[in-house]
Amino acid sequence: MNLALLFDEDFTAPDRVILSGRRLQHLHTVLKASTGETITVGRVNGDMGRGRLVRMTESEAELEVTLNTPPPAPLPLTLILAMPRPKMFRRVLQTSATLGVKDIWLINSYKVEKSFWQTPWLSDDNLLENLTLGLEQARDTIMPAVHIRKRFKPFVEDELPALLAGKQAFVAHPGTATPCPTHLNAAAALCIGPEGGFIPYEVEKLQEAGCQAVHLGARILRVETAVPVLVSRLFDASL
Amino acid sequence: MNLALLFDEDFTAPDRVILSGRRLQHLHTVLKASTGETITVGRVNGDMGRGRLVRMTESEAELEVTLNTPPPAPLPLTLILAMPRPKMFRRVLQTSATLGVKDIWLINSYKVEKSFWQTPWLSDDNLLENLTLGLEQARDTIMPAVHIRKRFKPFVEDELPALLAGKQAFVAHPGTATPCPTHLNAAAALCIGPEGGFIPYEVEKLQEAGCQAVHLGARILRVETAVPVLVSRLFDASL
Missing domain, CATH: 2.40.240.20 (Hypothetical PUA domain-like; domain 1)
Structure with missing residues (x-):
C-alpha cells in the first residue's frame, strides 16, 4: 500500500x-x-x-x-482479455490497475472454460478490492472500469467496432508475421487470448472488427506476463 | 507445459x-x-x-x-535482483526464465528481510523445478544460471565491476531523472531493488560500480511486474 x-x-x-x-x-x-x-x-x-x-x-x-x-496520467489503452483462469485473474486485474489501464473488457473465447465465469473474483466487491490494491501499489486514484461479456460473437460484431473507432487495435497472436509495434502515442486497443490462444475463427472475427494480428516473438507468455510485456512495449514512451 | x-x-x-x-x-x-x-x-x-x-x-x-x-535466442541480460519475498520469488523466477533471461543474481539489500533467505524455494531442486516450468511455458531449453550473494558490499565492490564489463548497466530507481532506455541491441545488466527500493547508499554503490539510475515513470511496480516491464522496454527489438 x-x-x-x-x-x-x-x-x-x-x-x-x-x-x-x-x-x-x-x-x-x-x-x-x-x-x-x-x-x-x-x-x-x-x-x-x-x-x-x-x-x-x-x-x-x-x-x-x-x-x-493529480494522479499519474492514465494509459490510453482499451484492454480486451479472454477471461483468465481464476488464480491468474486476480493478479492480472491488480497488475492492469497498477500499470494504469482504465478500460478492461473480459470476454468469452472457445478456450475459456465455462467454470472460469463462476469465480467469486468477478463479484463487484472483489473486483473493487483487487483494482484498489493495484491502484494503491502504483499510487494512482483513477478506478478502472471492468466490463463483462460472456458471449464472444455479439460482443465482437455489435460492440467492438464502435469501441475501436479512432484507435489502433491489435490482437496478440503467436505465429503471425507482424511484430507488436512500439512507441504508440495515441489511443489503442489490445486483445489478449486465453491459454492456448484464440482459435482461427476468433482471430478472423477480431480482424474483421479492425484488429491487426501481431506477435511477441518466439516465446509463449502467460497472460499475467503478456499484459505487462505488451503494455510496456506499446506505450514505452508514456510509462 | x-x-x-x-x-x-x-x-x-x-x-x-x-x-x-x-x-x-x-x-x-x-x-x-x-x-x-x-x-x-x-x-x-x-x-x-x-x-x-x-x-x-x-x-x-x-x-x-x-x-x-534450435531454441529461441537468449536475452543478453544480466538480471540482478534484491532477493524478493518468497511468495513473489517463485513467480519472478518462472517469469524471468519464460522471458529468456539466462543470468540471474540474487543479492542482499537493506530492505531484504533476513527470513527471505530461508525460503525452501532457494534449494537447488526448487530452483531447477521453477526454472524448468518457466522454460516449458516459453518453449525454450537453455537453463538459466542463478547466483546467490547474501552480502551486498562484497558483491558490489568485488564482483559487480567485472560482471558489468562491456555491458550497459542500469539500476531501476524511482524518482531519478533519466527514463529507462528502449531498443538496446547489446548486452546489458539491470538491477532491481526490493519492496521499498534500494537505500541511497546502495544506489551510490551500484552507480560507483557502473550502473546508471533510471526510472519507469510515476507508477510504483511490484518486482514481479517490474521484471517483464523492464525487460520488454530494454529489449523491444529482440523479443
Missing part, C-alpha cells in the same frame, strides 16, 4: 477521513504508524496528497488530509 | 526418453495424450523438436524424439 485510497464514505468532513478494516490493519501491522505521522493518500477518481494521523485506535484511524496532486 | 523439457537422465537411447512424475501427470491429465500422438519436446541446453508417444502407462511414458530446431 504505497497510497491509501479514500472513498466518499470515508470522509467525515472535506479534510477528514476515518479508516477501518484492511487499510487500518496495514497502518498497524506493516507501516507501524502512530499519531502525528503522515502517509500518502488519494481520493478515488480525485487528487492525491498527504494524510496526517490525528487519532488511532484498534478499530479506527482518523486522518487530516490535504489533496493537491 | 508448451514443451516437455528432457534431461540427460530421461534418455534411454539417443532418440528415446522415458518420462515420469510431473511431466507424465501433465500428459495424462491436461493434454490427455495417448499412444501415437506427438508433443513438443526439447533437450535441456540443446535443440527442440517433436516426441511421439510410443508407450504410455500409469507410471511412465516412452517417447521417440527428433530434436532438430
Whole structure:
C-alpha cells in the first residue's frame, strides 16, 4: 500500500477521513504508524496528497488530509482479455490497475472454460478490492472500469467496432508475421487470448472488427506476463 | 507445459526418453495424450523438436524424439535482483526464465528481510523445478544460471565491476531523472531493488560500480511486474 485510497464514505468532513478494516490493519501491522505521522493518500477518481494521523485506535484511524496532486496520467489503452483462469485473474486485474489501464473488457473465447465465469473474483466487491490494491501499489486514484461479456460473437460484431473507432487495435497472436509495434502515442486497443490462444475463427472475427494480428516473438507468455510485456512495449514512451 | 523439457537422465537411447512424475501427470491429465500422438519436446541446453508417444502407462511414458530446431535466442541480460519475498520469488523466477533471461543474481539489500533467505524455494531442486516450468511455458531449453550473494558490499565492490564489463548497466530507481532506455541491441545488466527500493547508499554503490539510475515513470511496480516491464522496454527489438 504505497497510497491509501479514500472513498466518499470515508470522509467525515472535506479534510477528514476515518479508516477501518484492511487499510487500518496495514497502518498497524506493516507501516507501524502512530499519531502525528503522515502517509500518502488519494481520493478515488480525485487528487492525491498527504494524510496526517490525528487519532488511532484498534478499530479506527482518523486522518487530516490535504489533496493537491493529480494522479499519474492514465494509459490510453482499451484492454480486451479472454477471461483468465481464476488464480491468474486476480493478479492480472491488480497488475492492469497498477500499470494504469482504465478500460478492461473480459470476454468469452472457445478456450475459456465455462467454470472460469463462476469465480467469486468477478463479484463487484472483489473486483473493487483487487483494482484498489493495484491502484494503491502504483499510487494512482483513477478506478478502472471492468466490463463483462460472456458471449464472444455479439460482443465482437455489435460492440467492438464502435469501441475501436479512432484507435489502433491489435490482437496478440503467436505465429503471425507482424511484430507488436512500439512507441504508440495515441489511443489503442489490445486483445489478449486465453491459454492456448484464440482459435482461427476468433482471430478472423477480431480482424474483421479492425484488429491487426501481431506477435511477441518466439516465446509463449502467460497472460499475467503478456499484459505487462505488451503494455510496456506499446506505450514505452508514456510509462 | 508448451514443451516437455528432457534431461540427460530421461534418455534411454539417443532418440528415446522415458518420462515420469510431473511431466507424465501433465500428459495424462491436461493434454490427455495417448499412444501415437506427438508433443513438443526439447533437450535441456540443446535443440527442440517433436516426441511421439510410443508407450504410455500409469507410471511412465516412452517417447521417440527428433530434436532438430534450435531454441529461441537468449536475452543478453544480466538480471540482478534484491532477493524478493518468497511468495513473489517463485513467480519472478518462472517469469524471468519464460522471458529468456539466462543470468540471474540474487543479492542482499537493506530492505531484504533476513527470513527471505530461508525460503525452501532457494534449494537447488526448487530452483531447477521453477526454472524448468518457466522454460516449458516459453518453449525454450537453455537453463538459466542463478547466483546467490547474501552480502551486498562484497558483491558490489568485488564482483559487480567485472560482471558489468562491456555491458550497459542500469539500476531501476524511482524518482531519478533519466527514463529507462528502449531498443538496446547489446548486452546489458539491470538491477532491481526490493519492496521499498534500494537505500541511497546502495544506489551510490551500484552507480560507483557502473550502473546508471533510471526510472519507469510515476507508477510504483511490484518486482514481479517490474521484471517483464523492464525487460520488454530494454529489449523491444529482440523479443
